[in-house]
Amino acid sequence: MKEERKEVAFAKLTNIPSSPRKMRLVADLVRGKEAFRALGILKFSNKEAAAQLEKLLRSAIANWEAKNERKAESGELYVSTIYVNCAPMLKRLRPAPQGRGYRIRKRANHVTIIVDTIPNDNNSKA
Secondary structure, three states: OHHHHHOOEEEEEEEEOOOHHHHHHHHHHHOOOEHHHHHHHHHOOOOHHHHHHHHHHHHHHHHHHHHHOOOOOOOOEEEEEEEEEEOOOEEEEEEOHHHOEEEEEEOOEEEEEEEEEOOOOHHHHO
């Protein structure tokens, strides 16, 4: 069990001030992709959430490198799991016509990325 967990590394980012729906659009782009390819996708995406996810993915790769005490090579890691959860939302009031107040919900989210090594199928073919 401990040997299996050594190959898996993760990174979390909490209370990002954007809606979970916008973040999930970007997270779906990199789910299951090879890690360095995912970095390229995030680098050239023009969504604001992509910059935050790119930084988080770099952190997860660095965590993997620290656990395994070596540099990650291209084609070795992939984004095994990525999920976006809702964070507590801030509720504000905005003035509206005829003395009313409309409720504004300022949403936030939490993101978790788990990177893992790409399994080799050499053992199963032999």
